[in-house]
Amino acid sequence: MREVLISAAELAKALESGAPPVLLDVRWVAGVVDREGYLAGHVPGAVFVDLDADLAGPPGVGGRHPLPRPADLQKVWRAAGIVDDSSVVVYDPKDSSVAARAWWLLRWSGLSSVRVLDGGLAAWVAGGHPVETGPGASPRPGSITVIAGSMPTIDADRAREMTLSGGTLLDARAAARYRGEIEPLDPIAGHIPGAVNLPLTELLKPDGTFREPAGIEAVFERTIGPDDDGEVAASCGSGVTGCHLILAGAMIGRPLALYPGSYSEWLALGRPVAVGGPPSP
Secondary structure (H helix, E strand, O other): OOOOEEOHHHHHHHHOOOOOOEEEEEOEEOOEEOHHHHHHOEOOOOEEEOHHHHOOOOOEOOEOOOOOOHHHHHHHHHHOOOOOOOOEEEEOOOOOOOHHHHHHHHHHOOOOOEEEEOOHHHHHHHOOOOOEOOOOOOOOOOOOOOOOOOOOEOOHHHHHHHHHOOOEEEEOOOHHHHHOOOOOOOOOOOEOOOOEEOOHHHHEOOOOOEOOHHHHHHHHHHHHOOOOOOOEEEEOOOOOOHHHHHHHHHHOOOOOEEOOOHHHHHHHOOOOOEOOOOOOO
16 A cells, blocks of 8 residues: 555655655546635645546547656646656645546656545644745746556557457446436436446545455455456546556555446447446445
């Protein structure tokens, strides 16, 4: 867990050290970038990162949040003050569902020392740590060179092949969205045929922090079984919250690929849709 998560108390100590990590604040609430929330209060020194503009390419046939071009992402990381050997901590308001996307992209870019603040800003505030308001000081520009491809991905064709050849395509969305009962963001409700639902909330405690490794392992075993031989990939609506499953998998040594386009790309490609599935617990 220490390789991918950091507690609020640990982060406070790290920020007081001689080599503090680069801090990234990712706010995206109910499908809307929340820069106002960042200005109202953030961890001191944190740099705001826009999920839509900075952590994704333009929406289109690749889905609502396709992967950004490496050159564009390099500009974002450099503007945040990141160099090739930086230690980086990312956070969101509470449940790491959006911070995981930044974590995944940083790892995909070639960085190895990247952690997520467990419980997000809520855990930081609950621990009695100070917050900073306003835009904050601009960091000294970094010099990172993005080496894209350091995290595995699959495309739509491979996603379909996996469901037919013994692999598992996980869907991180809420059960009602997976079953097609509601759909607040995409034009057609449902899921990729053959995908298995694993709502990211099942990996969390009520306060938004992750469950212990044994609890996470139990969720994965219940969903896909104990056999690690089959290929497993994560998806969601647009490739954002699927990264949450990958983060949890990294905590217990279960590697997962990401289907970056996820359900939104699947629809844009005109692929068939399934509905129904297990009822909500």
